[in-house]
Amino acid sequence: MQKRLIVNHQLLDIMVMRLCHQLIESHGDFSDSVILGLQPRGKYVAQRIQRTLASILGKQVPTGLLDTTFHRDDFRRRDTPITANATKIDFLVEGKNVILVDDVLYTGRSVRAALDAMIAYGRPASVELLVLVDRLYTRHLPIQPTYVGRKVNSLLSQRVLVEWKGEQAEEDAIWLITKTDE
Amino acid sequence: MQELSVRHLLGIKDITPQDIQLIFETADNFKDVLNRPIKKVPSLRDITIANVFFENSTRTRLSFELAEKRLSADTINFSSSGSSVKKGETLLDTVNNILAMKVDMIVMRHSSPGAPHFLSKHIPANIVNAGDGTHEHPTQALLDSFSIRERLGEVAGKRVVIIGDILHSRVALSNIFALQKQGAEVMVCGPITLLPKYIQQLGVKVETDVRKALEWCDVANVLRIQLERQQMKYFPSLREYTLYYGIDKKMLDSLNKEIVLMHPGPINRGVELSSDAADSHHSIILNQVENGVAIRMAVLYLLAQRG
Numbered sequence: 346m347q348k349r350l351i352v353n354h355q356l357l358d359i360m361v362m363r364l365c366h367q368l369i370e371s372h373g374d375f376s377d378s379v380i381l382g383l384q385p386r387g388k389y390v391a392q393r394i395q396r397t398l399a400s401i402l403g404k405q406v407p408t409g410l411l412d413t414t415f416h417r418d419d420f421r422r423r424d425t426p427i428t429a430n431a432t433k434i435d436f437l438v439e440g441k442n443v444i445l446v447d448d449v450l451y452t453g454r455s456v457r458a459a460l461d462a463m464i465a466y467g468r469p470a471s472v473e474l475l476v477l478v479d480r481l482y483t484r485h486l487p488i489q490p491t492y493v494g495r496k497v498n499s500l501l502s503q504r505v506l507v508e509w510k511g512e513q514a515e516e517d518a519i520w521l522i523t524k525t526d527e
Numbered sequence: 528m529q530e531l532s533v534r535h536l537l538g539i540k541d542i543t544p545q546d547i548q549l550i551f552e553t554a555d556n557f558k559d560v561l562n563r564p565i566k567k568v569p570s571l572r573d574i575t576i577a578n579v580f581f582e583n584s585t586r587t588r589l590s591f592e593l594a595e596k597r598l599s600a601d602t603i604n605f606s607s608s609g610s611s612v613k614k615g616e617t618l619l620d621t622v623n624n625i626l627a628m629k630v631d632m633i634v635m636r637h638s639s640p641g642a643p644h645f646l647s648k649h650i651p652a653n654i655v656n657a658g659d660g661t662h663e664h665p666t667q668a669l670l671d672s673f674s675i676r677e678r679l680g681e682v683a684g685k686r687v688v689i690i691g692d693i694l695h696s697r698v699a700l701s702n703i704f705a706l707q708k709q710g711a712e713v714m715v716c717g718p719i720t721l722l723p724k725y726i727q728q729l730g731v732k733v734e735t736d737v738r739k740a741l742e743w744c745d746v747a748n749v750l751r752i753q754l755e756r757q758q759m760k761y762f763p764s765l766r767e768y769t770l771y772y773g774i775d776k777k778m779l780d781s782l783n784k785e786i787v788l789m790h791p792g793p794i795n796r797g798v799e800l801s802s803d804a805a806d807s808h809h810s811i812i813l814n815q816v817e818n819g820v821a822i823r824m825a826v827l828y829l830l831a832q833r834g
Contacts, residue, residue: 415560415568415598415828426530426832429556465565 439467668701691750
């Protein structure tokens, strides 16, 4: 297995800061906007975005966690079972501008499931998608992100891994992992 | 990434403590789904489930049917009354005919112990035992433990007494297995004639004085007298049973501690439980019913994942 660092922690800081400013540009004071992190890994991105926005705006933007397990279209078609995570949304989605947040956008199927799962909480005014990494030319569905941290050209056999300090990693980092025959 | 160790849920005896935990964790998520404005998820939309009931049921059948619908499965219902079983068709033929209509899962209740085990050896579909005679009723035991966990935080280390007709109860046997696998202490209590002869060999305490049993326990699971299964008289009269084993509010209030009162239903009010006890703050009987749907959703979802 080969692991290549594509974004280090300083660059990731800058990237998150830029994404937050882009969000402020379109959402202003976030009075009608909410953030939903997609479980499991979008959770860390959403928390990071919420913290950074709080340091800039001086207020907490409502942030929830959305689990898409029961809405996935690959149930019974996967080799490995998926374990469900908690959905935690303490606010109404009805009429809000929702920003869905995930770490890596790959086939787009999780985002489709998330759109489906989110509707159970009400009808949002608009939905946007923020991802740290957009893997180019890998989409199975016509889904495009509104805000992108980094576009990455990768092979199907490769994997993009976003690591967070404190979550089983020493530094924030984004890696491109290539499986090799050993 | 976890999955159940079994393809069928035939009894609690066959599953591991890890399976029970996985079912509970999944049920937590489904309970959350059931409290949303839209109480439905599309997980089982390509699955057909047959509810095959050879014996009467209200709660279990409604609960399974609701769980299936909440998971978006297609369901068909079969009950032996008014069917070709009356014309002499065998169990295996009946089920094979249902399976020929492309059914993926069978939820079955039968009056013969072991009927779902027999079926599991002959058909490819996943089977959920919804009660087989006096043997096991696994989803009831799971929802009972889940309700204890919800009320008291955990099942391990708790003292649970099962009171009533232990001899004819599948709920009692499944509960004993489930509670022991989670590290709880179990006692059974009832008239000596309604306690199975070798019940101690399962590692449970035996008590015939209901007052002592209540003083010992954290949770009392009270069972109904199953007159329909009793081939002979086990006690002189229902009135006498109530006198010695009936639980009322006065008795619960006189204990110097709070206990949790459970009942799998149907309740015979005024026999094993007085109305004021069944409706008291001790009782979590309706929580059990609510949790039943979440537990059954979890079981069906996890078995469907096994395929």
